Amino acid sequence: MDIFLQQLLNALSLGGTYALLALGLAVVFSIIGLINFAHGELMTVTGYAICFALIWGLPFPLAVIGGLVVAVAAAVLMERVAFRPVRGASGTTLLLTSFAVSAILRVLFQNVISARPIPVSIPTSLSGVITIGPLHLGTIQLISIIVTLVMLLGLNLFLHRTMAGRAMRAASEDFAVLRLMGMRANSIVATAFAISGLLAGVAGILWVAQRGSVDPLMGALPVLKAFIAAIIGGLGSLSGAVAGGFLLGFIEVILQAYLPESLLPYRDAFAILLVIGVLLFRPQGLLARKTIIKL
């Protein structure tokens, strides 16, 4: 039972990070139909921002804030520079554009910063272990769970209680009509990217805090997982993205815990296969958005 509880917490922490990333992808996808491959690079940018802020001697909290500001700015800038020229194009065009942007950014990181991982000096107070009864919980893990929950709650409040949030939800239902209501498309899309950037930033900080270093490919793997999480939840559905993220986290942690030693290296392959197997039965994803097709 204790082991199970311990694994549950591990899954919450890992799944939470996937959920934040998948949510960031879904916010953008639901509004402009873009699957943003460069989402991972937003994570990486955040990592570098924190890294350099700490090297310049900023205190950790300021560095975190700086990292988030950079993430949001980078996301908005990315939309303005790279994605606005193809707005309204087919999903394929958008997908390929972001694929290219992502690859170019990685090469830039390699050349301008470094191809090697740079260590990030995370305060030692964060690397402790809290023991509650039989459970051992890393401080960072605990923080990561709390931060994830706070972010999800905050986003939920924003989407339901504020004017801008309601506009975002409306845009994800029907962007064309929302524009007819006099909302400005540019500001809605920019807000979507800002939120997406913020979520990627938070996920990036949690990731860096757990691994202690940044490299140009840092964001690639987690975002790959987030893609999978987003389709399993139902592309474009915000709650689906969160559910998919946690589900994938759970699957990975359970496989990690219970796969025989000889099969452990195959963990990711099994996880993705399981998830795609779900699609056999629910091709639209678990919490698919109800799209009403007018025939």
Next chain:
Amino acid sequence: MPRIGMQAVKGTVVLALPLIALAIVAELFLPAALARLATLYLIYVTAVIGMQIYSGNSGIISFGHAGFMALGAYGSALLTIQPAVLSTSLPDLPSWLAVIAGGQTLPVGMLGALLVVGLVAALFGLPLARLGGAAASIATLGFLVIVHVTLVASVDITRGSQTFFGVPRGVSTWEALPVALVAVAVARIYRGSKGGLSLRAAREDEIAARASGVNVVRQRFIAWVLGGLVSGAAGVLLAHFLGAFSPKDFYFNLTFLLMSMLILGGISTVSGAVGGTALIVVMVDLLRRLEGGADVFGLQLPQVFGLTDIGVGVVILAVMYRLRDGLFGLREVDERLFPEPVVKAARPDPSNASDQISLSIKGVGRRFAGLVALEDVSFAVRPGLVTGLIGPNGAGKSTLINAISGVVPPSSGHVLLNGTDTALVPVHEVPMRGLGRTFQNIRLFRNLTVLENVTVAADAVARPNEDSRAAAMAALEVVGMQELAARPASSLPYGAQRRLEIARALALRPSFLLLDEPAAGMNPAETDALIVVLRQIRADHRIGLLVVEHDLKLIMRLCDHIVVLNKGQMIAEGTPEDIRANPAVIEAYIGKRRAAA
């Protein structure tokens, strides 16, 4: 047996000639380094064509084909590896594999590898084929990761992330050329075949494709496996070209490179794959020379890692921003150079109509959560007559149409089409059982020609040895559009688009035709022309027409029998005269007080 048209033969020849010429020039006249580049080009062409077969026809971008190359490469390498190397580099090979591994010839390696590729493609294709659009793309990305992780993890068989070496290098231009030529032929024939055409139709409009009898899931599956085999063959060639490789050689960098080749030429054509690959291979070779920091006109350039990646990325962006259909556009080179001759119309033998031609709606009801959209509607559409379905907004007309065509099954009651309950067969089978339909918002296969639009439907019901293109032409004749056969559907004026939809539905040789607001948005002249066409269809084909329309004048002029819905219930049924005089109908349309006055 796939349809091998003259056009596919012409197309194969047009693309094969430059490849053959290149091979000859490379082997006989070029220095070794350039000859190697030519070989590499032929290998990449094969791989990109594999992607094109799936992505080009289905419209789903694939990230997975580098994974097929990896499977092909490792599969063949294991079979052909030098036995001396095998025993030292892979001492822990499982015994079942050790029996067949090592020492085989390249053709055996190719065959074995393709067997593995085909099997894996089929297994993964089962869930994948059910997905469309972005979700399918991400699933192919998942496939790439699965293959990569598995190769890295299977240390006993693949040496994990370490280099796999000792593979006999036996691939030069001469070996790569025939494989590339086969790839071109397969892709070009598939594109024009019944399966390829119907998949391209589904790419343009999945719903309309299903309504034209296309089994979209099956066609996606076939294209995925076929494309996988072709890319797998390219992987085999690459393995024997390089002699040593590791899993990372078949991961994102390769995917990115293949993608740029496909995109630059244009994803929809085989010509694009052949042309785009050539340009990218040359560009990458030039950039690679600069990468190490070259000396250009006395200027010492700095060393830049990944210059090729930036180049490839910029090409993709440029294409996306400026030239979305790629350099070769939507039509093959041969289709531009040698347009196909006009197809002669030949009306197919009338369907040996079953004795029971009937479309009856029996007690159909539909609830959405608490809302009753339709309640206990019963009537029959009679062959050779025009039945009109009218009703104010929200009367339940669309719900009824969806129930009849099997898209949204009724929650109570049945729709019996020639004896079949339409709720019990897949949506794409309903048209084959005798129901053609058109859509309220026009749904054409926009980037296909007028003839191709109709051929998709004719193919779905064609009997063996029947020329479905001639049948399609005959359907076009009915609506008076045979002169427009070669035009892209998207270039037609509005009225013609509506008539094309009718021709497409007619090509299904239906016993019943469901027309959803056929006159919406038409001007009076177009409406008159439509009425002529519909009357002729009724007279010539003995088809039962069910027309849903807001235009009451049209309904009154055209229909023999009218059904009126209001608030989900059938409130009247009868001849136009009956309906005109029916107080319940007048009340539903005009309101109670006015009606009384």
